[in-house]
Amino acid sequence: xxxxxxxxxxxxxxxxxxxxxxxxxxxxxxxxxxxxxxxxxxxxxxxxxxxxxxxxxxxxxxxxxxxxxxxxxxxxxxxxxxxxxxxxxxxxxxxxxxxxxxxxxxxxxxxxxxxxxxxxxxxxxxxxxxxxxxxxxxxxxxxxxxxxxxxxxxxxxxxxxxxxxxxxxxxxxxxxxxxxxxxxxxxxxxxxxxxxxxxxxxxxxxxxxxxxxxxxxxxxxxxxxxxxxxx
Amino acid sequence: xxxxxxxxxxxxxxxxxxxxxxxxxxxxxxxxxxxxxxxxxxxxxxxxxxxxxxxxxxxxxxxxxxxxxxxxxxxxxxxxxxxxxxxxxxxxxxxxxxxxxxxxxxxxxxxxxxxxxxxxxxxxxxxxxxxxxxxxxxxxxxxxxxxxxxxxxxxxxxxxxxxxxxxxxxxxxxxxxxxxxxxxxxxxxxxxxxxxxxxxxxxxxxxxxxxxxxxxxxxxxxxxxxxxxxx
Numbered sequence: 001x002x003x004x005x006x007x008x009x010x011x012x013x014x015x016x017x018x019x020x021x022x023x024x025x026x027x028x029x030x031x032x033x034x035x036x037x038x039x040x041x042x043x044x045x046x047x048x049x050x051x052x053x054x055x056x057x058x059x060x061x062x063x064x065x066x067x068x069x070x071x072x073x074x075x076x077x078x079x080x081x082x083x084x085x086x087x088x089x090x091x092x093x094x095x096x097x098x099x100x101x102x103x104x105x106x107x108x109x110x111x112x113x114x115x116x117x118x119x120x121x122x123x124x125x126x127x128x129x130x131x132x133x134x135x136x137x138x139x140x141x142x143x144x145x146x147x148x149x150x151x152x153x154x155x156x157x158x159x160x161x162x163x164x165x166x167x168x169x170x171x172x173x174x175x176x177x178x179x180x181x182x183x184x185x186x187x188x189x190x191x192x193x194x195x196x197x198x199x200x201x202x203x204x205x206x207x208x209x210x211x212x213x214x215x216x217x218x219x220x221x222x223x224x225x226x227x228x229x230x231x
Numbered sequence: 232x233x234x235x236x237x238x239x240x241x242x243x244x245x246x247x248x249x250x251x252x253x254x255x256x257x258x259x260x261x262x263x264x265x266x267x268x269x270x271x272x273x274x275x276x277x278x279x280x281x282x283x284x285x286x287x288x289x290x291x292x293x294x295x296x297x298x299x300x301x302x303x304x305x306x307x308x309x310x311x312x313x314x315x316x317x318x319x320x321x322x323x324x325x326x327x328x329x330x331x332x333x334x335x336x337x338x339x340x341x342x343x344x345x346x347x348x349x350x351x352x353x354x355x356x357x358x359x360x361x362x363x364x365x366x367x368x369x370x371x372x373x374x375x376x377x378x379x380x381x382x383x384x385x386x387x388x389x390x391x392x393x394x395x396x397x398x399x400x401x402x403x404x405x406x407x408x409x410x411x412x413x414x415x416x417x418x419x420x421x422x423x424x425x426x427x428x429x430x431x432x433x434x435x436x437x438x439x440x441x442x443x444x445x446x447x448x449x450x451x452x453x454x455x456x457x458x459x460x461x462x
Contacts, residue, residue: 057252060323088288101373101376104381142339151336194436200460201430202429203430206425217425
């Protein structure tokens with residue numbers, strides 16, 4: 001069972017929204033309904049896929065993200081093509097935990113954790129809010145780098161378009177565990193069945209070839225080598 | 232530099248489409264334009280994210296996929312909510328290869344390989360074509376399982392909705408290598424910079440607890456343990 005978080009804060013114990021599109025119609029047993037589970041997926045994920053309506057049709061763009069209790073933050077530049085301000089976007093964060101190998105092709109599945117967020121994109125204008133959003137994004141991707149590296153200049157900040165997405169309307173799905181056909185007639189086939197787990201880890205950091213020889217990575221980078229990506 | 236494939240077959244050497252939405256406007260240096268590179272990303276990827284317009288707005292759904300020279304195949308059930316047959320969907324397959332840790336927050340990036348496919352979804356009706364599509368999907372996810380496990384019955388096949396997406400309109404983006412700020416004024420900061428690569432591997436298979444003790448996984452599953460996921 002993947003860690004989908006337990007959470008103690010009040011806001012995480014509150015139920016997720018139940019609008020028509022976040023109400024699980026298929027595979028209800030995979031649906032999760034607490035905000036703690038939403039935050040667990042957002043913490044464990046690395047990148048998301050942002051669906052945006054454009055005047056050339058729908059685009060799904062891979063993007064880094066950050067989040068706080070209320071909002072997710074994504075780079076707005078990815079959605080710079082005629083983003084319709086009044087139309088919702090959808091940000092989906094997925095972690096694949098492994099394959100579910102059943103006794104029939106039909107029962108094969110994927111073990112995964114996934115969060116889908118629906119929101120109208122709000123373009124951040126206030127420099128302070130923008131800076132705070134960028135910091136969340138940076139710290140989600142590479143904790144420690146915000147304080148270690150040069151922070152955005154006023155010019156860079158102005159050149160960065162950041163979108164905030166409310167976390168009010170979201171849904172979470174999780175599938176874990178073995179295949180479910182052990183008590184089906186297919187069990188008589190005598191075939192092997194089970195899970196093939198997947199593990200993603202950070203490797204040791206690779207220095208920029210232009211660095212002076214022997215310059216070691218700071219501890220917050222070094223210590224990540226060998227660690228799981230989706231914790 | 233990630234392996235983006237070289238390809239010798241004629242169809243892989245032909246250029247990708249150049250419609251407005253597949254023409255790279257931002258970060259042109261990351262754009263790739265041969266079909267060989269499209270197939271390299273589709274081969275290396277595990278799951279995709281399918282953007283579908285629905286009557287409740289846009290949804291981005293994680294989904295397994297398969298493909299041949301002409302089409303990608305995805306389960307249609309994921310898009311069963313009021314899929315508009317005349318509107319294109321977008322299937323995006325992304326592999327994250329690592330983080331690009333620069334000397335400033337602004338220059339941070341992600342090393343990745345990504346393919347975006349735009350197509351009107353075609354619902355497969357012909358059982359033979361459906362079976363062939365399902366086989367491609369199954370073999371992409373878990374090679375060897377199609378022949379090892381029980382193949383779909385007529386009833387299961389009828390219950391499975393499969394969508395084919397033409398690969399005619401697609402774009403590929405790849406970013407690899409170190410940060411690009413070694414020759415900027417930020418180099419004088421003396422900070423460490425480089426890449427933090429990410430490695431995803433299959434672990435050893437975990438038997439279904441309901442299997443008889445000692446039943447070993449077939450070779451095509453066993454041999455996958457320890458292998459890279461995104462080759």
